[in-house]
Amino acid sequence: xxxxxxDADQGAPPDRADTGDVLAASVARVRRAxxxxxxxxxxxxxxxxxxxxxxxxxxxxxxxxTLAQIADALGATPAELLGGxxxxxxxxxxxxxxxxxxxxxxxxxxxxxxxxxxDLTAPGAGRIGARLLHADLGDHDHPTTHPGEEFxxxxxxxxxxxxxxxxxxxxxxxxxxFAATDEHHFTDASDDLLMLVVLTEE
Numbered sequence: 001x002x003x004x005x006x007d008a009d010q011g012a013p014p015d016r017a018d019t020g021d022v023l024a025a026s027v028a029r030v031r032r033a034x035x036x037x038x039x040x041x042x043x044x045x046x047x048x049x050x051x052x053x054x055x056x057x058x059x060x061x062x063x064x065x066t067l068a069q070i071a072d073a074l075g076a077t078p079a080e081l082l083g084g085x086x087x088x089x090x091x092x093x094x095x096x097x098x099x100x101x102x103x104x105x106x107x108x109x110x111x112x113x114x115x116x117x118x119d120l121t122a123p124g125a126g127r128i129g130a131r132l133l134h135a136d137l138g139d140h141d142h143p144t145t146h147p148g149e150e151f152x153x154x155x156x157x158x159x160x161x162x163x164x165x166x167x168x169x170x171x172x173x174x175x176x177x178f179a180a181t182d183e184h185h186f187t188d189a190s191d192d193l194l195m196l197v198v199l200t201e202e
Contacts, residue, residue, distance in 0.1 A: 024058035044073035098124030157193035
């Protein structure tokens with residue numbers, strides 16, 4: 001007998017009826033929203049379809065492990081199925097806005113010793129740079145490094161590329177994609193070389 005004046009329910013486990021109802025409704029709702037059958041969820045979770053049906057009717061009392069398996073099969077978390085909210089994912093950083101370029105590409109290099117380098121990147125763009133090289137290797141005619149990645153595609157002619165000590169001859173339709181932090185440079189450009197080079201910011 002509890003002491004006089006004491007709450008008869010003190011120390012008793014919380015009523016699990018509400019929690020069970022929430023779980024049952026959540027499993028059914030999430031499963032239907034995902035377009036999954038009882039069998040599909042059961043197969044993913046490693047339980048029987050009958051067990052999933054019992055969870056949706058509130059008749060099952062899953063262990064923490066089984067609840068986690070069911071949640072994973074539904075693409076949810078145990079907390080969500082028990083009435084919590086989905087974790088908030090930080091939005092990805094937006095790319096800087098800039099107007100599209102439709103005009104002919106301007107010459108980037110017209111100084112002595114440079115035959116032609118065209119800047120294809122839209123004004124204000126900062127994450128990539130695209131250049132068209134015609135028989136001109138620009139500042140990549142000697143070993144260099146810089147942040148990001150680099151991609152080169154030979155559209156005509158040929159040249160040699162050296163990346164981290166590996167040397168290859170690039171001809172028409174050959175390409176090379178590499179980490180620009182590795183020492184690299186281009187040499188032996190043919191007079192008809194036409195090469196597209198794309199560089200990333202990081």
